[in-house]
Amino acid sequence: MATCGDVVHVCPQNLIEFWAVATRPIAANGLGMTTTQADAEVTRILTLFPLLPEPPSVFPAWRRLVTAAQVSGKPTHDARLMAVADVNGMAQLLTFNTGDFTRFVALTPTVQVVDPNTI
DSSP states (O other): OOOTTOOOOBOHHHHHHHHHHHTSOGGGTSOOOOHHHHHHHHHHHHHHSOBOOOOTTHHHHHHHHHHHTTOOSTHHHHHHHHHHHHHTTOSEEEOSOGGGGHHHHTTSTTOEEEOGGGO
């Protein structure tokens, strides 16, 4: 369980997905930011949270997850986040969408999926 003093990290995929939503028009369920605004926000995020590396070992870890859990479509991105957490030895993955990660928990037992509302 996450506790006070835990360090929250981001990984490149978090920032890539943020960029996609931030620069998407509001009418298309985005934030409607310009690329300049989105870049400024990415810079701000990087001042608040350390960036996890994505070493070459992320790909085989991701591939193991998607094949074992028979993942297709958008959940592919969730598997990658879980692989990044696992490869970097993270004890928890913080997400509002814990249900999206349920199928990966048994495959990566060292990573606990935590909803920020439970902290």
